[in-house]
Amino acid sequence: MSLLDSAYSLGHVANARAAGPDVPYGHRQRNVLNRSAYEAAAREIASWPGYAPTPLRGLPALAAKAGLNRLWYKDEAGRFGLGSFKALGGAYAVSRLLIRELARNGVEGATTADLVERRHAAAVSRITVTCATDGNHGKSVAWGAQQFGCQCVIYVHETVSAGRKQAIEQYGARVVVVAGNYDDAVRQAADDAARNGWHVVSDTSYEGYVDVPKDVMQGYTVMVQEVLDQLPDGELPTHVLIQGGVGGVAAAVAGHLWETLGDRRPRVVIVEPDRAACIFASFRAGHRAAIEGDLDTIMAGLACGEVSLLAWEILEEGASDVLTVPDPAAADCMRLLTDPASGDVPIVAGESAVAGLAGLLLALERPSISGALALNADSRVLLFGTEGATDPELYASIVGRRAEDVGAA
Numbered sequence: 158m159s160l161l162d163s164a165y166s167l168g169h170v171a172n173a174r175a176a177g178p179d180v181p182y183g184h185r186q187r188n189v190l191n192r193s194a195y196e197a198a199a200r201e202i203a204s205w206p207g208y209a210p211t212p213l214r215g216l217p218a219l220a221a222k223a224g225l226n227r228l229w230y231k232d233e234a235g236r237f238g239l240g241s242f243k244a245l246g247g248a249y250a251v252s253r254l255l256i257r258e259l260a261r262n263g264v265e266g267a268t269t270a271d272l273v274e275r276r277h278a279a280a281v282s283r284i285t286v287t288c289a290t291d292g293n294h295g296k297s298v299a300w301g302a303q304q305f306g307c308q309c310v311i312y313v314h315e316t317v318s319a320g321r322k323q324a325i326e327q328y329g330a331r332v333v334v335v336a337g338n339y340d341d342a343v344r345q346a347a348d349d350a351a352r353n354g355w356h357v358v359s360d361t362s363y364e365g366y367v368d369v370p371k372d373v374m375q376g377y378t379v380m381v382q383e384v385l386d387q388l389p390d391g392e393l394p395t396h397v398l399i400q401g402g403v404g405g406v407a408a409a410v411a412g413h414l415w416e417t418l419g420d421r422r423p424r425v426v427i428v429e430p431d432r433a434a435c436i437f438a439s440f441r442a443g444h445r446a447a448i449e450g451d452l453d454t455i456m457a458g459l460a461c462g463e464v465s466l467l468a469w470e471i472l473e474e475g476a477s478d479v480l481t482v483p484d485p486a487a488a489d490c491m492r493l494l495t496d497p498a499s500g501d502v503p504i505v506a507g508e509s510a511v512a513g514l515a516g517l518l519l520a521l522e523r524p525s526i527s528g529a530l531a532l533n534a535d536s537r538v539l540l541f542g543t544e545g546a547t548d549p550e551l552y553a554s555i556v557g558r559r560a561e562d563v564g565a566a
Contacts, residue, residue: 159522160219160222160223160493160518161486161489161490161515161518161519161522162485162486162489163522165482165483165485165486165519166431166481166482166483167480167481167482167516167519167520167522167523167526168431168434168437168479168480168481169478169479169480169481169520169526169529170437170440170441170478170479171440171477171478171529172440172473172474172476172477172478172479173440173443174443174473174474175474175475175476175477175478176415176474176475178420178422179420180474181419182412182415182416182419185470186412186415186416186470186471186474186475187416188470189371189374189408189412189467189470189471190371190374190375190378190408190409190412190413190416190471191416192416192417194371194375195375195378195379195382195413197375198249198372198375198376198378198379199379199382201249201252201269202245202249202376202379203379204269204270205237205248205269205304207237207238208237210383210386210387211231211232211233211234211235211236211380211383212231212232212235213229213230213231213232213383213384213387213388214229214230214231214232214501214502214504215227215228215229215230216228216229216230216497216501217500217501218497218498218499218500218501219493219497219498219501220538221498222498223517223518223521224521224533224534225521225532225534225536225537225538226534226535226536226537227392227394227536227537227538228537228538228540229384229388229394229537229538229539229540230494230504230514230540230541230542231380231383231384231539231540231541231542232504232506232542232545233380233510233541233542233543233544233545234504234505234506234507234510234542234544234545234546235545237300239293239296239297239300240293240296240507240544240545240546240547241293241296241297241458241507241543241544241545241547242293242377242380242406242541242543242544243293243294243296243297243360243543243544244296244297244300245297245376245377245379245380246294246297246360246372246373246374246376246377246405247288247294247295247296247297247298247300247301247358247360247373247376248297248298248300248301248304248376249301249372249373249375249376250298250301250358250369250370250372250373250376251286251298251301251302251305251307251358252269252272252301252305253369253372254286254356254358254369254372255267255272255281255284255305255307256268256269256272258284258356259277259280259281262280264277264280269305272304272305272306273304273305275306278306281305281306281307282306282307282308283308284307284308284356285307285308285309285310285353285354285355285356286298286301286302286307286308286309286310286355286356286357286358287309287310287311287312287346287349287350287355287356287357287358288311288312288346288357288358288359288360289311289312289313289314289335289339289342289343289345289346289359290311290312290313290317290325290342291313291314291317291321291339291457291458291459291460291461292313292317292318292321292324292325292457292458292547292548293458293509293543293544293547294360294373295311295312295313295325295330295332296321296324296325296328296547298311298330298358299311299325299326299328299329299330300328301358302328302329302330303328303329303330309328309329309330309331310330310331310332310333310346310349310355311325311330311331311332311333312332312333312334312335312342312343312345312346312349313325313332313333313334313335313342314334314335314336314337314338314339314341314342315334315335315336315337316338316451316453316457316460317334317457318457318548318550318551320548320549320550320551321457321547321548322334324547324548333345333349338450338451338452338460338462339452339460339461339462340447340461340462340463343359343361346359347359347366356369357369358373359373360373360374360403360405360465361403361405361461361463361465361466361468362465362466362467362468363465363466364466367466367467370405370465370467371467373405374405374406374408374409374412374467374468375409377405377406377409377410378409378412378413380409380541381409381410381413381414382413382417384539385414385417385418392537393418393421393423393537394423394537394538394539395423395424395531395535395536395537395538396423396424396425396426396530396531396532396536396537396538396539397410397411397414397423397424397425397426397538397539397540397541398426398427398428398480398513398514398516398517398538398539398540399411399425399426399427399428399513399540399541400427400428400429400456400458400459400509400510400512400513400541400543401427401428401429401433401434401435401436401437401459401461401479401512402429402458402459402460402461402509403435403461403463403464403465403468404427404436404464404465404468404469404472405465405467405468406541406543407425407427407436407468407472407476408465408467408468408469408470408471408472408475410425410541411425411471411472411475411476412471412475415471415475423539424477424478424530424531425475425476425477426476426477426478426479426480426516426530427472427476427478427479427480428479428480428481428482428512428513428515428516428517429459429479429480429481429482429512430454430456430459430460430481430482430483430484430487430512431481431482431483432450432452432453432454432460432484433448433452433454433456433459433460433461433462434448434479434481435447435448435461435462435463435464436464436472436476436479437479437480437481439464439469440476440478440479445463445464445466445469446464447462447463448462448463449462450462454484455484455487455488455508455551455555456484456487456508456509456512457508457509457548458507458508458509458543458544459509459512477530478529478530480516480519480520480526482512482515482516482519486515486518486519487508487511487512487515488508488555489515490506490511490514490515490518491506491507491508491511491552491555491556492555492556492557493514494506494511494514495556495558495563495564502564503563503564504542504563505545505546505552505560505563506542506544506545507543507544507545507546507547507548507552508544508548508551508552508555509543509544510541510542510543510544510545511542513540513541514540517532517538517540520532545560546560
């Protein structure tokens with residue numbers, strides 16, 4: 158049964174450097190993400206008011222229609238009220254940065270509880286954090302800054318919607334609009350931070366800037382471990398399809414599963430918009446490769462032209478394949494989840510949340526690609542629904558109704 162239009166394009170490239178199942182998680186990868194740092198992040202984030210694991214939703218009816226054994230969807234729409242998994246990364250990195258800055262200025266032993274309770278309010282209020290964003294990461298950084306008492310300036314590129322801009326401003330951040338694309342906003346944020354003495358809290362890394370992005374990515378691994386704790390006893394996925402972007406969440410998923418499960422880890426397949434496919438270009442080239450252009454896609458959170466340096470340290474060996482999908486396939490998947498097959502719960506999924514599902518369903522329509530990915534009737538597939546309706550107006554225009562009118566909203 159065809160669940161998406163078979164005329165939709167689907168790009169595929171296999172990763173020639175992918176590590177086999179018997180290759181252990183190595184020093185190179187552990188230098189980016191590791192179990193000890195995960196445990197520190199998990200303790201910290203679990204202590205925040207409002208923390209609760211997000212649901213892992215089984216979709217047995219959709220799995221049956223698609224010809225799969227199992228299909229799970231990690232639903233991040235309710236994370237800390239911010240609507241996306243990014244709440245785990247940006248805010249955690251802000252807390253870590255503030256504590257380091259306090260220590261550098263002679264305040265030793267400060268904790269997140271101290272920040273929340275404003276015990277060092279005067280010192281913290283003199284610190285400004287900044288980043289570039291397509292929406293969700295900037296909202297997490299702004300929320301963290303508001304929670305912990307520092308100043309915040311967020312940079313967005315000119316195609317970021319008014320709804321996403323307003324969602325950041327509601328947390329007290331100043332938002333600066335930059336001409337160009339996401340990567341232009343990244344450069345502007347870095348330049349202004351250097352000039353003004355601000356601190357960049359970015360979800361992408363580059364030469365000379367790695368510590369904060371490590372914290373961001375380590376925060377994401379909390380979501381991955383939640384999945385492992387939520388899976389039915391004795392069941393593990395054979396495949397994970399995960400969104401691309403700069404690669405931070407894909408690396409967090411691949412790295413944590415690799416270190417934790419070893420040779421039982423699933424095959425990790427990255428899915429990108431066909432208009433913003435920097436990981437696809439990098440795997441095809443055999444090295445990190447930047448792409449140019451406006452990167453205009455409805456999957457705004459994935460509109461990135463360059464892979465994060467740290468993410469590449471894990472993805473270069475930790476992911477097996479990349480798929481690219483067109484915008485209409487993502488829109489169809491958003492609608493598909495709101496009106497599921499009998500027995501499945503309706504799901505509110507934002508534009509960037511459904512890339513993995515779109516790639517999965519399109520791959521299953523193409524025997525050459527499903528065969529290359531070893532997707533078949535025995536496959537148990539895990540998807541990460543990385544956001545809900547983070548732009549309510551755009552969501553309603555695509556789906557045809559408001560998020561609050563969908564059954565599981």
